[in-house]
Amino acid sequence: MDIRLDGISHYYGETEVLRDITLDVPSGQIVCLVGPSGCGKSTLLRFIGGLERPTKGAVLQMGQPPEGCLNPLTYVFQDFALLPWRSVRGNISLVLEDHGIRGAKADKIIADVLARTKLSDFAKALPKQLSGGMKQRVAIARALAVNPAVMLMDEPLSALDSQTRELLMDDLIALWDRQPFTAVYVTHNLNEAVRLGHKIVVLSRRPGAIREVVEIDRPLTERSFADVDLERTQKHLWTLMREEARAADEELLDV
Incomplete structure (x- = not known):
């Protein structure tokens, strides 16, 4: 089952949180959402999961869930629950x-x-x-x-120390290699994004809009923390985010 986000925009009161998000999540891929704090990553995940409805646009489920699917959309939270x-x-x-x-x-x-x-x-x-x-x-x-059909993963490794995070990334890659699954994966960690993501969606600071979609063709099992090409991709992602991350941090501090 594929997921399509079609022109998602959202307001909380007079505050515009997301602006015109159009994105495809293909079956069998991990799509990572990255961006500055407060850019609407987790809000977008809630829309996909049906916990909230956007002000404008729609989340479309395309195709059929896998055989034996009990919950088409399932969350994995950072606090384990x-x-x-x-x-x-x-x-x-x-x-x-x-x-x-x-x-x-x-x-x-x-x-x-x-x-x-x-x-x-x-x-x-x-x-x-x-x-x-x-x-x-x-x-x-x-x-x-x-x-x-789709796992919605909201910063699932953020509460873990760096060594444990590396081990869990290896575990997730092994799980996917054994039986590919579809996931939308929210993270602040760019290393996680380049290790796990088939597609990395970079959102701007609020209102969150898509700045760039970076696709990585290399198989998950052939990626490592010391990979020069992945390090180059990670630096590119940080270049896209650096100034906006600083501005977003200053906005949060001013609240």
Whole structure:
């Protein structure tokens, strides 16, 4: 299933937040949204997820969700959103219970996503026993359990230290390589964007408008933190954003 944003503009009161966003999210690709603080990245994600409606324009779902899809659009948050009294398995099973899936069918799905996220040995652990990186793996496993058409990832690695972030990026790449998924991925981290994004959408400061769309043809599995070409792309992205990021920061400080 593809997603198309068609002329999205939005106001909060008299404040224009987004201006004329037109964008395609092709099936099987990770599309990263980057831009200065307050440019409307998370707002755009909420429109895609149907949590809010834009003032103008539309979000179109094109084609059919994958077979067995329980939730066409599924969020992965930066704060993990795990229930502390439920085990790893219990947190994953929760989304299946919402669809009436229990017993052997649920067991099969849970076993699959635990294996895919390298959590099989931690099925009985409680969230308090897990590191931040492990908690985010659980959140990703929970999202995968409903076989979504599109994952909406709102800065999923921002709460993690740099080493854990690198490991989780490797995990996400391995997951995608094994079974390609579609994602809209909001991040402030340009290294994440060039490592994970097939398409990187650079938004301007408020009102957020598309400044440039950068496409990276290199396979995800062939990218690394020391890649010279990716470093060049990252510098280009920062050149696009630097002055606007400074201006946006000053605007936020003046509030």
